[in-house]
Amino acid sequence: MVEARVAAFEHQVQALYLYDPESARQQAKASTERWAKGETLGMLDGIPVTIKELIATKGHPVPLGTAATELTAAASDAPAAARLREDGAVIFAKTTCPDYGMLSSGLSSFHPLSRNPWNLTQNPGGSSAGAASAAASSFGPLHIGTDIGGSIRLPAGWTGLFGFKPSQGRIPVDPFFVGRCAGPMTRTVEDSAIAMATLSRPDWRDATSLPPNAFDWVDLDIDVRGMKIGLMLDAGIGISLDDEVRAAVTAAAKRFEAAGAEIVEVAPVLTRTMLDGLDSFWRARFWGDIETMPDERKELILPYIFEWAKGGASVSGVEAVRGFNQTIEMRKACAKLFSGVDAVLSPTNPIVSYPADWASPTNDPLKPFEHIGYTVPWNMSEQPAASINCGFSRSGMPIGLQIVGPRFADLLVLKLSHAFEQWTGGVTNWPEPRLTP
Incomplete structure (x- = not known):
């Protein structure tokens, strides 16, 4: 089927x-033999999976999405x-x-x-562009992405998927970054939810890795009556x-209200100062990574990314620290909001769609992060957040609803998402290949 x-x-x-x-056939054959002997390795034994290129797999190069990378095999998974x-x-x-996972786009100088x-x-x-495209194309049931400002949720929203960014440390990562x-x-x-039982096991290589959990990840029943849910x-x-x-997300909130939750409109947590500070910090950090790279390799980086990164050369150390400090301000603002609500609903993406060959929804390297206002705060506050489909535009494109929970309340986000999916019936008519001449 996958092939x-x-x-x-x-x-x-x-x-x-x-x-x-x-290789997939060989892995599947080994799994079939384990099932026949009653010696399965876990819930995912035999399940077809893809992994985002940025996540290392032993023996394979990790190009980081850019033609500028010198390809060497990863030493370990x-x-x-x-x-x-x-x-x-079955991977x-x-x-x-x-390039470097720094765009909300399927545009790359390597792929x-x-x-x-x-x-x-x-x-x-x-x-997580390829993961989103693969999942929405029905290339198997499970695809693993990464997210530092919305990179799982944003493409999930634009492709009709369920995408889950857990609490920081719930799924260990290496290398780690804020x-x-x-x-x-x-x-x-x-x-x-089934995948979380596997993915959430700790790993010493991530210093934020959370202790082992005994969650029943597939116990997804919830009664939302009495919950206070913010609508942003x-x-x-x-x-x-x-x-x-706006209309689709508002209608989604009314579903929760009809089920007994109290819906209250809440103010945004992100400010221009916060986002611009994060932009300065990320530029400085990235420029530091590539500054000493030979010129011939720099020229291979996607021009949009390189133009954005060059701004980091003029960011002073003090300015970079001030920029990083805005991540703390985001955390404080998110914590304050959640002192008064049990969960938050919002759009995942502010717009319906944009052209395939654009580097971002603005396509402007001077304004690269104007689309992550709903998603990036929850990375910095380390809270679990998911995107789930809540409807379609007149043009037929999916629209994503973001559901955010308190720090470490990963199961709550899954339960609320599952409830919404049950109320709506979820997406049932996934895309099919286009006929070509």
């Missing part, structure tokens, strides 16, 4: 890297890949991402342009919210 879907659709969406059907192998998952491919399967002229978002998480991208909430329709900064997105 047939890839054969039919991959040439259009271009979601995969290192696709290896022969990163935590997410290691946990999947321990439980017998049949990795998925594409933009082919990844496209949104709902409309091939449109962008899947990013930076706000960086890994998480599942799936067509149903339950598929992500204003991100505070950035791209204006599309009317269609």
Whole structure:
């Protein structure tokens, strides 16, 4: 089934890297033999999985989405890949991402342009672009992405998926960076919940890794009566919210209200000072990574990314620290909001879609983060957040609802998401390959 879907659709969406059907068949055969003997390794034994290219897999290069990387084989599996192998998952491919994972786009100087399967002229978002395209194209049930400012939720919203960014440390990552998480991208909430039992096991390589948990990840029942849920329709900064997105998210909130929750409109947590500070810090940090790179390799970096990064050369050390301090301000603002609500609903993305060959929804390297106002605060506050489909635009593109919970309340976010999916019936008509001349 997966091989047939890839054969039919991959040439259009271009979601995969290192696709290896022969290895997948061997892994599947070993899993079948384990099942026959009653010696399965875990819940995911035999389940087809893709992993975002940024997540290292032993023996494979990690290009980081850019032609500027010198390709060398990874010495070991990163935590997410290691946990999947321990439980017998069939890793049949990795998925594409933009240069250094620094764009919400399927545009890369290394990988082919990844496209949104709902409309091939449109962008899947990013930076987990290939994971989103693969999942929405039905290339198997489970796809692992990463998220530092919305890179799981943003593409999930634009492709109709359920995408889950857990609490910091719930799924260990290596290398770690402030706000960086890994998480599942799936067509149903339950598929992500099943994966969490495997992915959430600790790993010493991530110093934020949380202790072992005994959660029943598939116990998704919840009664929302009496819950106080905030509705955030204003991100505070950035791209204006599309009317269609506003209407879909407002209708979603009414579903929770009809089920007995109290819905209260809440103010944004993000300010221009916060976002600009984060931009300065990220530019300085990234410029520090590439400053000593030979000029011939710098020239291979996607021009949009390089133009953005060059701004880091003029950021002083003091300015970089001030920028980093804005992540603390985000954390404080999020904590204050959650002192008065049990959860928050918001749009995932402010707009319905944008062209496939754009580097970001603004396509402007001077304004690279105007679309992450709803998503980035929860990375810095280390809170769990998910995107789930809440409708479609008149043009037929998916619209994402973001559901945010208190720090460490990962199960609550999954339960609320599952409840919403049950009320709406979820997405049932996934994209099919386009007929070509």
